[in-house]
Amino acid sequence: MIQPQMPETKHWSFTRDVENIGWLTINTPGPVNTLSREAIMELEALVSRFEELGQSGEIVGVVLLSGKDSGFIAGADVSEFDAMSDFSVLPEALKRTHALFERIENLKIPMVAGIHGFCLGGGLELALACHYRIAVNDDKTRIGFPEVNLGIFPGFGGTGRSIRQAGPVDAMQIMLTGRMLRPGAARGMNLVDKLVRHRDMLRWEGRKAVLTHKRSSEAPLVKRLMAMGPMKSYVAGKMREQAAKKARREHYPAPYALIDLFESHGDDWRAMIRGEVDAFVPLMGSPTATNLRRVFFLSEGLKKQGIKGPKFARVHVIGAGVMGGDIAAWCALRGMSVTLQDLDMARIQPALDRAKKLFRKRLKKRHQVDAAVMRLEADPTGRGVARADVVIEAVVEKLEVKQTIFSELEGKLKPGAIMATNTSSIELERIAEALKEPARLIGLHFFNPVAQLPLVEVIRSTFNSDEEIGRGAAFALAIGKSPVVVKSAPGFLVNRVLMPYMLGAVERAERGESKELLDAAAVAFGMPMGPIELMDTVGLDVGKSVATELGHPVPEGSKFAQLIASGKLGRKTGEGFYKWVDGKAQKGETPAHADLAGLGRELVKPLVDTTEVVVNEGVVANADLADIGVILGTGFAPFLGGPLKARKDGRA
Template sequence: MIQPNMPETTNWRFEIDVERLGWLTIDTPNSPVNTLSRLAIEELETLVVRFEELAKSGELVGVILLSGKDSGFIAGADVSEFDAMSDFSVLPGALQRTHALFSRIEALKVPMVAGIHGFCLGGGLELALACHYRVAVNNDKTRIGFPEVNLGIFPGFGGTGRSIRQAGPVDAMQLMLTGRMIRAGAARGFNLVDKLVRHRDMLRWEARKAVLQKRESSEAGFAKKVMAMGPLRGYIANKMREQVGKKARKEHYPAPYALIDLFEQHGDNWQAMSHGEIERFVPLMGSDTATNLRRVFFASEALKKQGIKGAKFARVHVIGAGVMGGDIAAWCALRGMSVTLQDLDMARIQPALDRGKKLFKKRLKKKREVDAAMLRFEADPEGKGAARADVIIEAVVEKLEVKQSIFGELEFKAKPDAILATNTSSIELERIAEKLKQPERLIGLHFFNPVAQLPLVEVIRSTFNTDDAIGRGAAFALAIGKSPVVVKSAPGFLVNRVLMPYMLAAVERVEKGESKELLDAAAVAFGMPMGPIELMDTVGLDVGKSVATELGHAVPEGSNFDTLVKAGKLGRKTGEGFYKWEDGKAQKGDVPSHADLAGLGRELVKPLVDMTEVVVAEGDVANDGLADIGVIMGTGFAPFLGGPIKARKDGKA
């Protein structure tokens, strides 16, 4: 390799080989992932100036951009800089500078090729789109997308226009509006990637060929571009607003609506759309929504630091094949663990195996991957897998004596270093562990239903537990792709403890004659994903009554709630509760008019916010941030408000 006279950089390495190919590697120092910090962008600017000079002199025939990280290409802009960057006196100039840099890359007289593996997100994808050609590794680790909407913004480095140029307006806008990450094959189908290779070690060879053959990416075809032309663009924009409106209100999440407005104005001209980003992007960056979503992002990232490093888990044994236990087992198998599922007989286990297969088909798609997951998911009515398991999870009926008996036997069967965990939703761990010879081994791993959709796992700590036991429990949650929040053992832990007063207060209002439809609509207007009555039906009225009783909230004899439970009308799972349910949807009547729906919603969530403050004050969670992220993940509390405690401090709850 030739070492040309290049400017000094901390985020980039550059060298030229004997074929005059330039190899540019991004390697963000002291970070597991690459990010485009302000310094990284400034350094890249000086490098591109040098590329122009070398290309002009004939010393450089092309540039290949690769990552030096195993984690992936570039995870996006450096979010830790966003608060400082939201200053209106700083942000416009910084965006204009980056726009100019990416345009300069696009205008290079020699090809620049991006070689992508792992994460290629946000600003990283915007940089890749400014290159002339893109090669990506076609495996499960490659993820490509624009997650900015989850931070209350949209792509700001020219990515809106360039993605439309490549993928066409409909596919590009859907990618930006949803924030979803797609695999390499889908990205190739969207024309965001030009060539796929099977392994990372093939990137260099394929990228080399792309430079030497002067390959250039082609734009989206006319059939896709036509969707942004003339009056059709306005129609498409309105359809997008309609779809976004089903999930997010404009006053809560302005970013997707601002992006649609930008598309409606400039969607037929990708350069104009890129240039128009800055004006609409700047006010979003400093908005309350974006500020709070950044807080949620950092709180979520902090959860990853709770697990002990180096902990390994290969085998999981789950006791209890009901909906919760069976779905926990299936999820662990989906995430690559070998799982044995125990219950009294195959008749009880088989439905869980069937549900697991449906999950695998939905998530894995390919038959060989589904078959492999089913091989990892084994019925075990005799409980033989417990002796080999690294993690044993009990998910049986909420009866103290039953749980005590199970763990009394497990203590002698399990490996000495195996995690013993209960999925109890409300019983204090000390009561379950009190008869064990080593009560410090038992921790709580409280999952939420549906397991495949809800990211939170409460890692419950009893007075017996050591830091190591809890750290290993958190590490296991992370290993199966869940977000752990450590909570002290107290009735209801965090989520059930804050949810129950909220739901029961709403039920009491319905008992007194208020409209359940109105209360649910008010909660949604406030920012909750669904109202408290619909939520009670979704949880199950029997479960709600059981948890309420465990937490000391009596369900009055003869109340509508009590009558429904005794009649077996338990909500969504039986087809009727407070609502009738058809095809998984609550059948609601008209919502009565109300002068201030969001204000009523704020009134409804007050018991939840009050109890969250109590939980923190009593030390059941370590701090406000953990409480906020736990309640957001466990209840869906409005992320744009930053969590219940942050909302209370801001005067919004």
Template sequence: MIAPQATDTRHWRFHADLEKIGWLTIESPGGSVNTLSREAIMELETLVARLEDLASSDELIGVVLLSAKDSGFIAGADISEFDAMSDFSVLPEALRRTHALFARIENLKIPVIAGIHGFCLGGGLELALACHYRIAVDDEKTRIGFPEVNLGIFPGFGGTGRSIRQAGPVDAMGIMLTGRMLRARAARGLNLVDKLVRHRDMLRWEGRRAVLEQRRSRPAPWSKRIMGLGPLRSYAAGRMREQAGRKARKEHYPAPYALIDLFEQHGDDWKAMIRGEIDAFVPLMGSPTATNLRRVFFLSEGLKKQGEKGAGFSRVHVIGAGVMGGDIAAWCAYRGMSVTLQDLDMARIGPALERAEKLFRKRYRKKREVDAAMLRLVADPEGKGAARADVIIEAVVEKLEVKQEIFREVERRLKPGAILATNTSSIELERIAEALEDRSRLIGLHFFNPVAQLPLVEVIRSQFNADEAIARGASFALAIGKSPVVVKSAPGFLVNRVLMPYMLGAVEQVERGESKELLDAAALAFGMPMGPIELMDTVGLDVGRSVAMELGHEVPAESRFARLVAEGRLGRKSGEGFYRWDKGRAVKGPVPPHADLAGLGRELVKPLVDATALVVEEGVVASPEQADIGVILGTGFAPFLGGPLKARADGRA
């Protein structure tokens, strides 16, 4: 028998072989990842109609769905279409149409097998769950999950019900509420994946076997499904709300709470859960939170387009093994670089190596990976690694003379083309560069503490730098998985410049007798991730005082702030500052009552917002958009507001 003719569309390729196995391949045009755009979904409708016809005439015994992209399976829906889709007159019908399409795939009498490598996220996972059996590559690149909550929504293509059917209500809701991405083996453990293979080139063979053996996935066992029934479901929903409340307020991020409400209503019936998706999903898509989170997503993605194409970095030399320098070195080693770490002696380098090992143990699954990372991080008291390094980063104490002396010595050993960078948090680069023969070599790479958690790196540009040097700095930040924002050399740059008026304003109120607990609670009510007094303690009172004075802010000698520094009560790192600290947590007293906590928070944050507008006026950053994403990534400023300047434009800050 002759195999049915091949069919190609813009997004899909289909052909059936002589064994009557259909091979459906997605390859979205014009991008590095596959997405389920409206056009792709419409084309899939036509292809599914063909599959139905071929199956009914016994010309097809099964279908294997694969991706032709190296990046992975499907990264989700096309987010660039979300603004148009948020129209209430368009979205419900589009969702109903997609629901119907995925149900048709699920109802095919022949097995449909999804072969997954790389990214399988959001709508991509929802499509995979509508297939009858899922095979995934068990390697570090495979990531499976529902990140929709990070965009202010939840799965809307039937993923809520189908994930509950497969993984059980507690595990499925946990994945959707956190947005975390699973490795293939973890997804297999939750029954979201049925079979693991070692390499991508095994997907076709294993997919063929699954069709020939007519494999079908089994739902979650009764022991997991029981939590979706009756009173247990209400109890589970209550616990979920408590956990969500610890991370996000309902008025700021409504999506998790809307999903929990949907689960409490329909969590005992996965098909009813899917039917209920549309009414719960539609109001979220057009909400201010979702609109602003999409803005933040696109601004963040825009940062990835900076830098030089093809710029390669393999060796990094870090000078200064304190908290910042040691953690920068550890992060670079974690990201695969060979790193040499210099300080005066091993007594100073040793604690940094210990912290690095803790980071590697936390991040890696296997001991051999930890051991390999430790081999990449080499103690170098004599600074021999500087001559071989592609990037040299200075991260010593914030004293101009010390930094100048270091760069004077290093410049003599620098290889051609190497990046020479300082991690200074407040000193203008022009002043540091006075010590160099070639002042154009020095750029700023300002990391934030804790390095492993905060994504921003300020790439500081002095008046001496050419575009090429800044582009290489941005390329390096991207190479180690950070988000670069280019900032002109000016006191405090961007983040410290806007943070300091905010923190010092709160400190002044505490000096006048206001409750520090009240001020911190007000900032949280506004949407900040941490209150200004707790933040000052976390940064370190000595660091805060130093930066404040560098920026021209007065810290009176008789103030409580100055006394705490003088007494060595420096905050979290010393165990006491404005707060007493126990096991890394601030010990707080009760919050005094206040009629409008969020309003007080708005007043507290106003100096930060005003300072952000000022740095844009002064040209410290290139645009309001760059300022907004920089402040969000560097301070955690409420993402649901879209950034300080967007919030002010909307009348919300």
């Protein structure tokens, strides 16, 4: 049939079928679809034609689909954000997009969004402007607003439209947390109208939705009541209380700006959209948003470090302590078959029990939990070594023990298998001394808690080739971790910079300063937890071992040494510098202090100083890698962009 004349586009394609249904497909350059300024301008021209073709009866509706396997639309094009933060450009661009999405909403013909894979940020905002939404109900589909992680909130009308669909409480929660929803949860919140089992069903259901003029319904009155009358300010107050538990307004202004917008306009979703521009613009160019974009790009850059080709199906972990057991559990969670070795089942069983708790927490369905449990196998005799694609040693930090393990391992591994140590401080060259092929040993240094901290330091010795390190980075990426390549040197990157910071705080506490005050000061500066609490979390025995390896011996007779001698090793034993109950440090009153953040900056100075030294020594390739490594490995304030960026900006 003759196709209607359409504008020329680079990011979209359009066809009309025999039933006069229009099929609009987004397929932007690059691995994922994004809404760049050019893509939005092209969509403007297309919507103008839809208005004309709908008026003349040449099309009866439009179904919007993605041409990419990766998903629907991952959001706005973050690479344009720096240019867009210009106050002379941004307001007009936002208003133009608002007007476009309103025109889509006001089309006389139905426009239906068919969603698979990622539907995030601006992509979800576009879908919400459509009249009806269909999503594939599988594990790859994720729906949400991650903008808060970039120091902003939805700016294409998503604030008001999500409140219209999901109600104020649910909508605000997903915007404030940046949480990505599975399709069932999105359907339960009314962000999606229908679920289908497979991607190839989107066209059929989209067709039916157009021909029957399906329209999404708004949230019921019982949900909308939470934004009406005095309830609105009450709800806003509760949201501020929750936000304050996670982040300070001066560090992360976006959640608070969104709550302020809600308190002004949450009872009128159209007014909420109109208010977006004035509230959004100051955030985009803020130091927090600028630094969070930097962190985003640095994190994305880490994904390019692994070589292509290696497949990892089987992992063998030696050492079922906290680190080894949790590494094994994480690999099983990520779909790999894992064998876990230690001297006997008595040592392995606690790790299996912890793993099951992790699986129950992270996997929502019983059969998924059961499958993960089946993938993690106790292996006291080490028979899994010969079949493993990756073998990771995670035993005590004693050189001779590690040397013995790898000497016995070397002849048992299959060709091409990765042989790795999780040592936290010992140089690889020393561990590899006893090996026939020392080049085969690499470091894969995970961080505690393994399930929460995304960093894996890929340790390179003087023996290693680019290929061996590339394989190690590829494995880290395969289990959903972020690899940073570092040179084999005492403490590597993260422990090297953490130790002076933690030990400095411990010394101050030993001299009588309040440990609660020291921890509160570090948090006021922007750290996720204070240095004393962190030492307890790491484990005092581990802290002492790393400190000694780095030339900072723990003084005999100190409280630190006494706690270790009495078996009070921190969180894992229930007591260290603090007592621990249900995984939480039991803290006393925090003394008043005139400049809490200033004290925190003073505490963090040794960490920043050491990061500079590490870069100058070539332990990491450059300052950017040092910044992202320290952020991912220690939680160093992302809103500051990393320790070296913070120092450059005069903030650390």
